[in-house]
Amino acid sequence: MSALTIYASHNATTPEWHSTEGQAIAGQLAQQGVRFERWRADRDLGDAPTPESTLAAYQHAIDRLVDEKGYQSWDVISMRADHPQKAEMREKFLQEHTHGEDEVRFFVEGRGLFCLHLDQRIYQVLCEKGDLISVPAGTPHWFDMGPEPNFTAIRIFDNPEGWIAKFTGNDIADRFPRLG
Ligand SMILES: CSCCC(=O)/C(O)=C/O
């Protein structure tokens, strides 16, 4: 079940707030300009989905976002526990970074932990299959796929080039809980 846990940025041990209730999560995040919605992710992707088959299965969801916001490109990121570069990939996304555009992600399999550094708080959003999240451009954040990653997400971009990140150099992610 997706969840939101909020910490003060100076206290990584005692959360200020926690919920698994969709409306409550969306309400807290909306106060920070973050969009969170639970969508249907009920297409059968089979045992070995490719980026192409995943995009084809969820073209209706992509169309909806493109029609709403005029996004320009999209791709699929998928990680499994047998991925040879899983440790490097995990480390890369665990570095706090920003993007020059909204970070729009639709989880169609598995789960991952988005950690948003907003207003002297850390918002840890456990995103699961069916969750749509859109984090405003310029928000410092990191992402934990866990030691045994298992997720597929469609990433929607507001530029033709795709994923571009600027790392902040802040090591705050090292102090906060990770996926076990
Ligand atoms: C679920 S997408 C994770 C990787 C990524 O694109 C990103 O920007 C993480 O912050």
Ligand SMILES: [Fe+2]
């Ligand atoms: Fe990111």
Ligand code: NI
């Ligand atoms: Ni919980």
